[in-house]
Amino acid sequence: MSVYLQCQGLRKVFGASVVLDDISLEVQEGQCLVLLGPSGCGKTTLLNVISGMLAADGGELRCNGRLMDSAAKGVHVPIQERGLAMVFQDLSLWPHMSVAENVGFGLRIRGMKANDRRHRIDTVLEQVEMGGFRDRMPNELSGGQQQRVAIARALAVQPSLLLLDEPLSALDARLREDLKLELAGLLRESGVTAVYVTHDQQEAFALGDQVAVLHGGRLAQLAPPEKLYDSPCSAFVARFIGSSNLLPFRQLDGYALIEDHIAIRVLAADVPMEGHCMVRREAVGVLDKQPFAETSDQVILAGVCEQTHFLGERKEAQLRLPSGERLRGVTAGHIPSGAPVWARFPKNAVRFLAD
């Protein structure tokens, strides 16, 4: 496997604000990179730089070894020559063309003969399960169907690089769920290299071979989904990935102090002087009776139950610590709100992160 897309120190400035700052990443051929981050963090901008709609102000962009963009060397390959395909957020199908014409457009531009084109259109429409809709007009399709066609339009040209900008965000939640898995299958099957923008963590995990979390125009972390989930590199990433408890801590003489009375022995070099420590919700047990003996490898924190809710496979309780911090964990039965509760988790489930 070889590196297909390579960004080195990409930088983009709009007026006085730096929107992309020193973005360096690589995408292996046939893999899917997901750009994840909160609104306004620069995902679309990075995608637009990759597509060529924007020129980078600094750094270099290479595709398959070819230099695409470099402000220093004055290189900017026009969009048309990059051999890309793109799926947009707003289902931008051409309203005056039928489904087949929309899908066949890129093939026509590439000069494919009518016969081969028809064949290819059928294949791709089959792939996205829209075989029966060849001759419909876009406004005669539902939102989900339109997006399938948009995806087919992009896949039809067998692009070397596929860019997707929040392709599912215009759809409702159920549809998004279905299409997400389908899209993951499609991407894997067609072996296309893809860059996928989303702000939805579930989507990122379902689709990404690598996930790049952006924060304020900087790359916060680049890792495969599992790694990102298990060991986020900063409190921001952990918070953004979600489903973790974060508690502030500070380090004192080789101990990390949580809630000012729990001390955990740490290796000073590995742990920042202060920050947040992360505990997964599944690692936290919430009990309505104070556990007896404190074993030395467990942390026990007392608090007040705020609410419990049923999540299908388990019950989750949220409690409030005396310091005002909130903590969530798994509980066995229903606990009335306002009742005193205790949270218990193993010390080795705690990760110490810088802010």
Added chain:
Amino acid sequence: MIAALRRGLGRRLPLLLCAALLALATGYPVLLLFLQSIFPDILGGSLAGAFDAYRRIIETPELGAMIGTSLGWAGAVTLVSWVFGIPCGYLLARTNLPGKLWARMSLLIPIMTPPYILALSYVLVMQQGGFGDVLLPIPNGLRAWFFSFWGVTVVMALASFGYVALAVEATLSTLPRRLEDAATVLGASWRARVRHVLLPLTVPAILNSGLLVFLEALSNFGVPAVLGTRSNLPLLPAEIFYLVTSWPLDLALATSLSSLLCLLALMALYGKRCLAQWMAGGHIRPGTAALQPLSRRWIWLGWGWIGGLFLFSSVLPYCAMVLTSLAESWGGDGFPPLTLKHYVALFEPGSRSLWALATSLGLSVAAATLCVVIGGYIAYVSVRSSGPLRHVLDGLATLPRVIPKIVVAVGLILAWNAPWIPLNIYNTVWMLLLAYVVIYITDALNYANSTVRGMSPNLEHAATVLGAGRYTVFTRIVLPGLRPALMAAWLTTFIVCMRELVASVLLLPPGVDVTATYIFNQFEQGDIAAAMAMATVTIVISTIVLVGFQFRRRP
């Protein structure tokens, strides 16, 4: 049962009233015109000689040739307007051309200028011994070209390309840029994008504006009357006018030619519909358009294009008009001495010109007000009701939109001159008022219609629930909502009535003038300076009213 019937009638009453009014005002004259064209003696109560006039049209080769010329000329005007207007629309909507506000203004001026005034001004420019001869060296070849098919075409196109430009701009500027991005990413060049994405999506606007231009050219009277006669270019409206006004009158031929003109207009409308369906389709959710950055050279070219059109559609004719109205005489060489005496004569108390101006003003204010009141009410009734009667109403209301003005005017002559009419309204000024209202009520209807459609019926229900009656609902809820649209409609109607030529020429009683007929007649009789002074005054008044409204609208 009778009570139920009466209640049903009560509910339907406004609708019936509107339908009856429109049927009398528009339907009856047009119907009579068709009947008279088939049965030349129907006004005398006889059905003899059916289809005589049509037979004559078929048997007279000159008439057939003239109809062909009319169609060809209207088509040529449309094409040239497209050539002029589409680049303007693209430049305004899709590029970063500097000074767009000015460019847009430069398009509005020719739209505001009545075609016959443009034609008269061009006669001044191009005529031997006229303004142009003295101030501009005009080669004879150019003069010969101008007084020919293509010269007349270009003048008409200069008067109409603004519609095309504005329509194309409106469509192009709301095409979401994503639609183009999607093509760019797939490798489409600028050309492929224009061809496959932009053009097909703009086709409806291009066709619509083209149809407008085509119909206007086909039925316009002023330009054919002024330039067609001077260029040996016989065109239908001028011919119809000639048949109705010069002795011996030939009403049978006039009405059958009018009916043919109607038929051609309807066919154009239908043809456009088919074309539009065949060429493009699809609804676009409006978005923001991408602006193409222009290089220096293209900025120059773009402004050259727009500026050149402005020069020929506005600067040159207006200069000719104003200079002529101010010139002592065009006898000698070089620049003539300037004088205000034509204006002084124009405003002399008791003069014909002052009467013409007063008549025009009075008629235009009255017609605009009537159009707005009646049109607003009809639109409201029509939108808020359902059933077959509503379709009849809609059909009647749209008639004047497709039927050429000259045809309506001829129909009105027949209708109110018929032996069974007890009122003697024909040959009075009221006839003209009626004609203005019939011809221009469509504008008011259109404006009001789209606004009423946009108003939720729940606003009215809310008032009805609180106990408000029908009258209260209309005056308290509906009218205030309609006000901006009606103001705009009033303004448009006022301005077009101030310059209305064809109905005035046909329907004015002898000895009475309005501005347009005054200008037209003085010009033809050789008092060019007086004609141009009146033209200038008319345009100044229209502009003042327009600007006045603009200022009042944003306090």
